[in-house]
Amino acid sequence: LACILIVDDEELNTAAYSRALTAFGHDCTEAHDGMSARTFLAAYSYDVVLLDVNMPSESGIELIEHVRSASPDSAVMMVTGVDDAQLASIATQLGAHGYMVKPVRSNELAVNVANALIRRQLEAENRRVLDTLESTVAERTAQLREALSELEESRTEIAASQAEVILRLARVVEFRDEDTGRHVERMSRWCALVAIELGWTSEEALNLRLASQLHDIGKVAVPDSVLRKPGRLSRDEMELMRTHADAGYRMLAGSSSELLRLAATIARTHHERWDGSGYPDGLRGEATPVSGRMAAVADVFDALTSNRVYRPVLLGESALGLMTGELNFLFDPDTLAALTTVVRRASSAAADAIALNAPVR
Numbered sequence: 001l002a003c004i005l006i007v008d009d010e011e012l013n014t015a016a017y018s019r020a021l022t023a024f025g026h027d028c029t030e031a032h033d034g035m036s037a038r039t040f041l042a043a044y045s046y047d048v049v050l051l052d053v054n055m056p057s058e059s060g061i062e063l064i065e066h067v068r069s070a071s072p073d074s075a076v077m078m079v080t081g082v083d084d085a086q087l088a089s090i091a092t093q094l095g096a097h098g099y100m101v102k103p104v105r106s107n108e109l110a111v112n113v114a115n116a117l118i119r120r121q122l123e124a125e126n127r128r129v130l131d132t133l134e135s136t137v138a139e140r141t142a143q144l145r146e147a148l149s150e151l152e153e154s155r156t157e158i159a160a161s162q163a164e165v166i167l168r169l170a171r172v173v174e175f176r177d178e179d180t181g182r183h184v185e186r187m188s189r190w191c192a193l194v195a196i197e198l199g200w201t202s203e204e205a206l207n208l209r210l211a212s213q214l215h216d217i218g219k220v221a222v223p224d225s226v227l228r229k230p231g232r233l234s235r236d237e238m239e240l241m242r243t244h245a246d247a248g249y250r251m252l253a254g255s256s257s258e259l260l261r262l263a264a265t266i267a268r269t270h271h272e273r274w275d276g277s278g279y280p281d282g283l284r285g286e287a288t289p290v291s292g293r294m295a296a297v298a299d300v301f302d303a304l305t306s307n308r309v310y311r312p313v314l315l316g317e318s319a320l321g322l323m324t325g326e327l328n329f330l331f332d333p334d335t336l337a338a339l340t341t342v343v344r345r346a347s348s349a350a351a352d353a354i355a356l357n358a359p360v361r
């Protein structure tokens with residue numbers, strides 16, 4: 001049983017269709033022009049709308065679009081006196097469900113209406129499934145976005161708290177060994193610059209900068225009598241001092257944090273040397289992880305160029321000259337070349353800054 005709106009300018013036709021369809025149990029309303037069809041459509045909902053194509057005021061073709069937008073769930077059937085394939089095609093493209101040519105027999109009408117009703121039901125179900133699917137997809141996408149942003153937030157928080165822990169730990173060494181002063185900070189900056197010069201991403205370089213701040217953390221295990229001794233160390237004292245590499249490694253190793261594992265590697269390997277003469281493992285060449293090789297050049301360069309009581313301080317170029325000259329066998333050539341580049345770049349930038357600040361005469 002369906003509600004059907006029959007639109008045809010011939011009252012004989014609407015009466016005939018209405019009779020035929022009422023006999024099949026449908027509930028029919030008759031309209032004789034576009035205007036009254038629109039009025040009925042605004043007030044009631046119809047399962048099927050039968051449209052005559054040729055009407056004096058407004059053609060059925062013009063009405064299709066209105067029905068489709070005003071009542072999207074209604075099935076539209078065209079009835080025409082002319083069997084025109086082009087007209088049928090236009091009607092279908094506009095959304096008509098069927099096309100019948102007059103004279104229409106009542107059985108034919110009933111079968112077409114039944115088919116249109118089935119098609120309409122399938123379309124409605126299809127739309128519902130699509131709507132549900134779309135809203136499910138939208139909902140899941142929103143949930144995913146939220147989860148990602150929470151993840152990103154917690155990653156940022158974790159990274160910030162890891163960085164803070166590392167900076168605080170780095171201060172522990174400064175408490176014990178005042179001599180290092182700002183050494184840790186400068187050394188870690190050179191490490192990051194060298195890493196970027198060697199093609200590391202800025203995130204990797206930042207991690208290296210943080211992790212390398214802990215390179216001497218093992219010094220907290222070295223007695224004050226050795227750590228703070230003003231003069232040269234004896235052989236035994238030197239041995240004790242050298243334990244800081246392994247001690248630092250043991251303090252940091254085995255962490256689930258990638259950053260702390262990197263710090264552990266640097267702590268253990270920053271005194272290894274390219275020719276195998278370093279400690280604690282006497283690693284040679286590329287057997288020393290690249291983070292340790294970077295830390296080695298940065299550590300030595302900063303030690304040479306900073307003010308220490310037991311030896312004169314060198315200018316950057318002199319320190320580079322020493323490292324690339326008589327000491328060059330101690331360092332990875334690529335890492336040393338990167339250090340040379342970044343040091344020269346930094347000093348020319350500094351020179352430019354001085355020139356820019358010079359008073360104009």
Ligand SMILES: [Fe+2]
Nearest residue numbers: 215216270271
């Ligand atoms: Fe060290």
